[in-house]
Amino acid sequence: xxxxxxPALRTRTFAPRTFDRSFERFVNDAFSTARRSxxxxxxxxxxxxxxxxxxxxxxxxxxxxxxxxxxxxSKADAKRQFKAAYELPQDIDVAASEAKLENGVLTLKLGKxxxxxxxxxxxxx
Numbered sequence: 001x002x003x004x005x006x007p008a009l010r011t012r013t014f015a016p017r018t019f020d021r022s023f024e025r026f027v028n029d030a031f032s033t034a035r036r037s038x039x040x041x042x043x044x045x046x047x048x049x050x051x052x053x054x055x056x057x058x059x060x061x062x063x064x065x066x067x068x069x070x071x072x073x074s075k076a077d078a079k080r081q082f083k084a085a086y087e088l089p090q091d092i093d094v095a096a097s098e099a100k101l102e103n104g105v106l107t108l109k110l111g112k113x114x115x116x117x118x119x120x121x122x123x124x125x
């Protein structure tokens with residue numbers, strides 16, 4: 001059994017990796033910055049979620065709540081596009097929730113839905 005060794009030569013025409021790496025850094029920085037702009041706090045009755053959404057007006061955003069998931073997205077006719085979904089550990093009480101947009105910061109106060117017990121008592125004879 002013999003081994004064949006051929007050194008790889010990097011030339012300018014064959015080494016576009018610097019572009020790839022800079023693009024990867026740009027994408028990673030963009031997403032890590034977006035993650036840092038989210039803040040979640042909670043108390044006994046609610047969560048307070050703050051999210052940076054600069055450049056959006058109230059009319060540009062739509063907020064949907066389904067169970068424990070909050071979906072925030074821009075409308076189709078908005079100048080910029082935004083889409084995010086967050087899952088909380090407990091279902092959200094929509095009636096006890098509110099949203100406010102001020103100076104590019106979206107603040108959601110999301111009420112915690114108290115689980116209803118469906119336990120029925122059985123009488124012992």
